[in-house]
Amino acid sequence: MSLVHLILGGARSGKSRHALSICGRMRGPHKFIATAQAYDDEMTERIRQHREERANFWHTIEAPIELARAITSVNDGTVLVDCCTLWLSNVMLAELDIGREADALVESIARAKANVVLVSNEVGSGIVPENRLGRDFRDEQGRLNQRLAEISDTVELVVAGLPLRLKG
């Protein structure tokens, strides 16, 4: 039986580090699905930092957009997806059909043979963004997080590195 564990939190809340620690307690082999895409120097630097933070010996799959397919390709052990927010951002920038992509993602997770640990951002607790894209992104991320929470066995919110159990 495989488990789904969703880890939510704000920027630099310690989500990724907590996710690594959760994965470390689950069965191997461990795989890492990275969704980050380097489109400028700042992003390249952030990706580099994230790579350093995780154990180097993990097998990494790059899946900026084809996340559902990447999850389905893992047949055993535990897979860590970091993160669903960058994936959503990539899908929106590529002007794909968000509803269809989200359906495929949710289905791939629900049917996964591996344990799946998901990292996703909480982005809806500031004031209303000034531009339409920001508002749309906020809405889509909120909807996606609700769907992911619904199919997860365990959901935690990380604040300042400390996990708070929301489900399971």
Add this chain to the structure above:
Amino acid sequence: MSLVHLILGGARSGKSRHALSICGRMRGPHKFIATAQAYDDEMTERIRQHREERANFWHTIEAPIELARAITSVNDGTVLVDCCTLWLSNVMLAELDIGREADALVESIARAKANVVLVSNEVGSGIVPENRLGRDFRDEQGRLNQRLAEISDTVELVVAGLPLRLKG
């Protein structure tokens, strides 16, 4: 005896859906007070979506600004207010005295004969807004949420559709 139940959460956190489910477990008749005002196409669309999400058979009272009066007008059963954030935004745009309007709202809730379920946004957990209006709104919303929490029997924070009990 009537109860006051406050439901806080970020944008698209599942607050409204949770509020509907809470109301459904309280005594009828059920009334819905909508505070949204359509001033552009995007807002019209959002209002339409919200209407679809709630049960059509509920009696709806439109109260973009006269919220205290609308709450006082309900004599029994349970009333759902969705949401205090749009109301605050309408009051600020109409350049009314926020302190006085908030006093009237808090008093109408404290004295309500019906159960009152309130939906309100958490807006203070992003970085400092760049413009003065954004900062003022954030401050006023924070103050209002504290006052509403103080007079509520139960307070919950909704994250990704999952309620977290803060009081009661």
Add this chain to the structure above:
Amino acid sequence: MSLVHLILGGARSGKSRHALSICGRMRGPHKFIATAQAYDDEMTERIRQHREERANFWHTIEAPIELARAITSVNDGTVLVDCCTLWLSNVMLAELDIGREADALVESIARAKANVVLVSNEVGSGIVPENRLGRDFRDEQGRLNQRLAEISDTVELVVAGLPLRLKG
């Protein structure tokens, strides 16, 4: 033995008021370290409001930047630091080395002879800020909150005036 108590929350979440109440239950004498710096009328007004909110008889130390030194200077009782977010903002605006300043702050707290109650903002739960300074600030604040949480005996998140225990 001295205790470290960290109080996190969004803007106008009731953090400061809760911090005052926590301090009031700890041993005296009570000292207040203020980090706010008035660089415009809006800020002057905010500082004035905060001064009114706290009891006037507290001894106040102004430390917009030299926070570590101020904490070290307190030899007994309880010291309230309000807040770490304004301090971080002052350090960034002064273009000091954030890593080194944060190291000194964390060390001063860990070695404090007085009980230390810290107030700090949650700023990472909105959408990605549009400007680089906003993104950097958000990252630094997130990192700092994680470090402070790590050396704290108790950590609470305040939402609408209601504390939620995260640690201790």
